[in-house]
Amino acid sequence: MPANRRPILRQIPCLAMLFCISPMLAAFGQQQPLQTLLVGIDHRDAVSLDGDWHYLVDQFPFRALYTDSGAINDRGYGRNTHPNIASGAHNDEYDFATAPTLKVPGDWNTQVPQLFNYEGVVFYEKDFDAQPKPGARTFLHIGAANYRSHVWVNQKRVCDHEGGFTPFDCEVTGVLHAGSNYVVVGVDATRLVDGIPSTRYDWFNYGGLTRDVSLVTLPAAFIDDYDVHLTHGATWQPGNTELSGYVHVLDAPAGTAVTLSIPEAGVHASLKTDADGNAAFAVKASKLALWSPESPRLYKVSMASGADKLTDEIGFRDIRVEGTRILLNGKAVFLKGANVHAEAPIRGGRANNDQDVAVIFGALKELNANFVRMAHYPHDERMTRAADRNGVMVWSEIPNWQQIAFDRPEVYVKDVAMLKETIRRDRNKASVILWSVSNETPNNSTRTAFLTNLANEARRLDPTRPITSAFDTEHIKDGVGTLDDPFTNALDVIGINEYLGWYTGAPEAADSVRWILPRKPLIMSEFGSEAKAGNHGPATQRWTEEQQASVYKHQFAMLSKISELRGMTPWVLFDFRSTTRNIPVLQDGYNRKGLLSEDGKKKQSFFLLQQAYKDNAVGKPE
Incomplete structure (x- = not known):
């Protein structure tokens, strides 16, 4: 990095040799290298490939995508051949030309009823015209595809990518020709033990080409990355x-x-x-x-x-931490926000268009929020652009959620790649004030070593923003809440997820809880309870709007007494789909902790929080 960019904190020493010696990691690096990643792609002239794509489902054991040895099958659907009825030539019995279509961007789950719960391989194909220019370079840009992607253009595999929420670019200069061309993308949404996230998580596993796809043509030498920021000195x-x-x-x-x-x-x-x-x-x-x-x-x-x-x-x-304060342009701020999943309110499915973003930010602004935690992965770039325009500060997170295989060095390599892709895309967004490297991870030495080094990597990539993580704490005993976790030493801001009044204890138990915490800024990054919109009853009756509002009232009483509290993001803005939420009638496959239902109905808790934020009734900047 340029010499004038100084870190905001000293580097935390390596805690485990496994994650400190890059040659050891290189032993696992016989994968595809990072693709060229074009920054500011939404501000470039591009040819959109959005729209209808033909698709074919590759049922387990996924032989169209993988060989028997597990390698990528370059002689399968990526060749895009067609059955020759006249000659009888065999082509593995598939045909994109007569296949049905899916909308891109979009997940396959909400477009095809038979694929709603499908977590496997789907091949996408699209024909397009191109006129390559001499001396120019052309890239295929994919905003995100969940989870692993393998891309062929005109029968040549041009790139592979792992990660469901970050963009990638495949150079196709050498394989395009004038006139008709085609692209095939094999997308595998299978959950992996060594994936990020791993196999168990509390949101819906939407598969497919979930964000925009386009072709970008650039000169032979071009601007691929930039960082333009207010100089971040040692002090404000x-x-x-x-x-x-x-x-x-x-x-x-x-x-x-x-x-x-x-x-x-x-x-x-x-x-x-x-x-x-x-x-x-x-x-x-x-x-x-x-x-x-x-x-x-x-x-x-x-x-x-x-x-x-x-x-x-x-x-x-300028964003920085000073003691237990968060300073924006030298002034202490209190972060009034909510958690948001990248799920489209009203229509459902993965959020990926301007209307989805407008609905989400409309709700945030109506709530009087100045902050949003984009859980638990990088959202569509439209979200951070909208945050810039709307003056909403952002907690940006990579999907290290609970059961990551922290003992596997190859997982660390993947994590660093996702972190680099996230920071590279959004480092020029003023709204992004925090990089988060994890959520609710187990307290053990292997995980601490892994995440400490990842926090250091985030700090190396961008020394101008504080680093945070959210901790799962059930350590409320005898009326005292604590967070005794060595990973807090590697962070600038602490996040705590606690569900007193829902998963543990009664709502009123929060009134008398006393917290003993590290002397760092605290964001209460999750709290709340589930309520079905329109379900009413006494405040003691679970699943009612009244009970959810009661939890909030008692949380406010507790939060107001935490001297380190510098922000709050209750869980969650909208109800969202999750395959782990299977109580009929009450849940029906949704996490019901939203302030609003999935179709936009406001619950009592929305109005309660709205008023608290308007009156600055909970928490102080200093």
């Missing part, structure tokens, strides 16, 4: 208008010219790349209004190098 400097970072030009020789322009901030800089294609900078803005929830100011940032030009919209702000 009032009146700071220095912007720093880098613009990276892929495959550019040293000395390649780069221009950076932010007209409204009075920034016009001429830069040169180093031997790695990196053009670092530190420039003074002549005028600069900082981003905040009250004034979510975004600037048009233009970058150019050779034939490549790119303009993004970026806000500038």
Whole structure:
């Protein structure tokens, strides 16, 4: 990283040699390397491949995707051959040309009733026209596909990717030809013990090409990454208008010219790349209004190098931790928010379009929230863009949820890849103030070593944001709540998930709980109870709106007495699907802890929290 980017905390020493020696990890690295990842893809000219794609289901044992030895089958459906009725030539008995279609982006579960609970392999195919340009490079961009993806273009496998919530780009320059082309993507949603997340999690496993797919054509040398931020010094400097970072030009020789322009901030800089294609900078803005929830100011940032030009919209702000305070632009803030899953309210399925995002942020703003925890994985980039525009601060998380195989070095390699993809995509979003590396993980030395090193990696990749994680705590005994976990030493901000009044104890038991916690900012990252919208009864009757509201009232009483409390995100904004929630009538396959039902009906708890946030009745910035 450029020398002017200093870490916000010292590096925590390695705790286990297994996760500290990169050559050991390299032994597991005979996988596909990270694909080129194009930053700012939603601000580039692209040819959308969204729409109808033909699909075929590969039933277990998935022989169309895998060989008997477990290798990828390059002589299967990826070849996109057709049965020859006239000659009788055999093609493994499939045909995309006459196959049904699925909408992309979209999950297969909510589009085809027979595939609602299917967690296996589906092949997608689409024909498209292309006119390759001499000296240009073309990439196939996939916003996300859950969980493992293997991509063929014109019978050539161009890339593989693991991870259901981060984007990837496959270079197709050498395989495109003028006229008609095709792409086949084999998507495998099978849960894996060594996957991230693993096999057991409390949300729906939506499979498929769940986010946008497009073709992007760029010059031979182009801007693939950039970081433009308010310079983050060791301490907050009032009146700071220095912007720093880098613009990276892929495959550019040293000395390649780069221009950076932010007209409204009075920034016009001429830069040169180093031997790695990196053009670092530190420039003074002549005028600069900082981003905040009250004034979510975004600037048009233009970058150019050779034939490549790119303009993004970026806000500038400073976020840091000082003692038990969270400081935004030097001012202590209290984070009033909620958890949100990337599930589309009203229509259902994976959230992936502007309407989904508008409904979610409409509910957050009506709630008087200034913060959202995007659980438990990176959401569609539309979500972080909307957060920038709406002035809503974001907790961004990678899906290390409970039962990760922390003893496997190959899992650490996958985790680092997902972390890099997440940070690379969203580091220029002013709204993103926290990187989270895990949720509700077991307290043992192997996990602590794994996650401590992952937190260090996040800090190395981005020293300008605090690092957090959410802890599952049932350590409320004799009226005292504690968090005795060595992993807290590696974090800047602590998150605690507790469900007093639902999973343990009575709601009123919260009134007298006293917390003894590390002297770091605390976000009560989950609390709440389940209620079926429209189900009414006494406050002592579970599953009623009244009982859920009672839990909230007693939580407020407890939270108000925690001196370290700097934020709260009750679980959860909307009811969402989960295969583990199987009480008929009350749940019907949904986690019912939402402030709103899946179809947008507000529960009593919504109005209770709305008023508390309006009155600043719970928690203080200082």
